[in-house]
Amino acid sequence: MLTTERKALIQQVLRRDGRLIAKSFAYELGVSEDTIRRDLRELAAEGLLQRVHGGALPASSATADYPARQSTASSSKALLGLAAARLIQPGQIVFLDGGTTNLQLARQLPLDLKATIITHSPSVAVELACHPSVDVELIGGRIFKHSIVAMGSTSAEAISRIRADIFFMGVTGLHPETGATTGNGEEAAIKRLISRQSGETIVLATEEKLGAASPYQIVPLAEIASIIREPGTDEKSSRLFRSVAIKVLQANAPKQD
Amino acid sequence: MLTTERKALIQQVLRRDGRLIAKSFAYELGVSEDTIRRDLRELAAEGLLQRVHGGALPASSATADYPARQSTASSSKALLGLAAARLIQPGQIVFLDGGTTNLQLARQLPLDLKATIITHSPSVAVELACHPSVDVELIGGRIFKHSIVAMGSTSAEAISRIRADIFFMGVTGLHPETGATTGNGEEAAIKRLISRQSGETIVLATEEKLGAASPYQIVPLAEIASIIREPGTDEKSSRLFRSVAIKVLQANAPKQD
DNA sequence: CTTGACTCTGCACGATATTGCACGAATTCT
DNA sequence: AGAATTCGTGCAATATCGTGCAGAGTCAAG
Known part of the structure; x- marks a missing residue:
């Protein structure tokens, strides 16, 4: 599993589900939570998602943004x-x-x-x-x-x-x-x-x-x-x-x- | 359920219903009332809603629109x-x-x-x-x-x-x-x-x-x-x-x- | 082919955040 | 006034986080 590939997947899941749980996603992909967390941190640094305790949310999600x-x-x-x-x-x-x-x-x-x-x-x-x-x-x-x-x-x-x-x-x-x-x-x-x-x-x-x-x-x-x-x-x-x-x-x- | 997600949900419910009952919302989400109350307190501290006994109301501006x-x-x-x-x-x-x-x-x-x-x-x-x-x-x-x-x-x-x-x-x-x-x-x-x-x-x-x-x-x-x-x-x-x-x-x- | 630099990954560990419970205080209802 | 909720705080258990570190893999220069 390529890092880039995984990151793309993360963003895809976020678009689909509007949320991502670090723990379960790590299990799903068969990698450690650390790896996922690292990905999330990096993507967050690029402004591509919003890092939250337990996982991540879309950068400017429909949940908070429009209102x-x-x-x-x-x-x-x-x-x-x-x-x-x-x-x-x-x-x-x-x-x-x-x-x-x-x-x-x-x-x-x-x-x-x-x-x-x-x-x-x-x-x-x-x-x-x-x-x-x-x-x-x-x-x-x-x-x-x-x-x-x-x-x-x-x-x-x-x-x-x-x-x-x-x-x-x-x-x-x-x-x-x-x-x-x-x-x-x-x-x-x-x-x-x-x-x-x-x-x-x-x-x-x-x-x-x-x-x-x-x-x-x-x-x-x-x-x-x-x-x-x-x-x-x-x-x-x-x-x-x-x-x-x-x-x-x-x-x-x-x-x- | 991510904490951030839950807070976003709280605000959504407030916009939707114009009010939120702590007890029933806690039951609905399957978390303790304490957790909801804590969320409400924090959101209130950020000025994102108005804390009232029993639950919460939208932050001042939207209150007028509820009646x-x-x-x-x-x-x-x-x-x-x-x-x-x-x-x-x-x-x-x-x-x-x-x-x-x-x-x-x-x-x-x-x-x-x-x-x-x-x-x-x-x-x-x-x-x-x-x-x-x-x-x-x-x-x-x-x-x-x-x-x-x-x-x-x-x-x-x-x-x-x-x-x-x-x-x-x-x-x-x-x-x-x-x-x-x-x-x-x-x-x-x-x-x-x-x-x-x-x-x-x-x-x-x-x-x-x-x-x-x-x-x-x-x-x-x-x-x-x-x-x-x-x-x-x-x-x-x-x-x-x-x-x-x-x-x-x-x-x-x-x-x- | 070997070596060294680099990246990625998983593990360990201390730090931090979250959650549910207990209990006394405050508020509301009757 | 008295009962019933609801609230806020302290606390302990658990989950999650960030960082340092070491092993594995990659790649290119020598």
Whole structure:
């Protein structure tokens, strides 16, 4: 049994079961617990999993991660959402990605907007169900619990039959060289597909995502039409993106209206 | 059971139910109350929940949202949901209809249940996204805003490719002569389709629906396997349904556990 | 072919974490 | 007020962890 092989297996088990018990896994593989523990320690050092007493959990498991992010839904995301919502023209077909920022966008849609919103996020669909005039088209598929969106072949097929005018894409990183990135390979593939089915792709980027990079590339920067950033973001990075012909729009500071 | 995992579970239950009883949760997990109390204390120290006598509540922010959910979830629907959740065997494929009663059902699924839940209700999908062990398959389609479920030809096509073991169907009327009925023709058609793709169809009926009829028939009584009714419902009507070979199960009255 | 450097693995052992129980204090219910 | 829970702490048993160390295997240079 190769070390690398074993480590791959560990990550596979984590993805499958969402947990790994050091003791039982060692027995299963016929190696000592020490070896497994060593593997776990090393993988944890690389940030590939979360080491806990007794075994390991996925790095950013569905168990702890999403709700934590949910609570970070700050007012800046609402501002981004509002700025994005204003870009939508009546009658357009808009694809809304999952994630808290896009959920904010859904919440900010003008109540008199007539448009078709397509989404693979059940949360966004629920949010829009009480909007009086937009049509909502839900993409089905297997629910990916980490980010609560539909994924898999069913989703991909449904998406491939649709052409949207705008895609508001959620990312976890946006970097001049690595482009738009996210933390999951399959997720990246789905986003890429949606992006290519859409007239233009717009990224809503909170400050911490600008200049950051995650493991999986969705698309290179060239395929992104615009970036909407928070007010107060460092102007330097914006210039960097503008230099590759991307529009960088700044969300307005809060105003009394 | 890893300690970290258990703590994550505690927070999940808190988000799901809005509260946690130390004693019953300890029993549910098969650990001592001391262990749970210790966890609660530690989580409280991190500000992740609010410790109260007998158990815990979500950390302040979410507390406000609990009474809201509590009110929409009348206790009788929760009871119906619980009774229904117990009918699901591990490994089964279950189709969950939309509606508040089925949302309750989703909320009541045992945390250790391994099954596949299919639904065309984004609300149910969101609710189940934080369930640790069920797979969730979302049916896409145009969102019908009145009942917040996906409908239309896309949904019908996706449904027709699936065979489920059980279908928990929401209805607005259940009458010995008109059968199961609902208020919208297209909705009735979709429910009928799901019912015919499923091994058995089970209706969760709150008291006001028994003996009532709505404009559109979904299926005749003969195609319904069981009805789950609230405790305290008039026994006469149950006999009527039993006479056409339908099992009528009664949800248990609340018990102290 | 031999030697030496290197890696991987399993074992030993002290350190640390977790758990369940006991018991008195605090809280809630009646 | 009195009974019944629930709570918190101390404690002992057990499980798990991390580290140092030695043997086995690998590989490349000599």
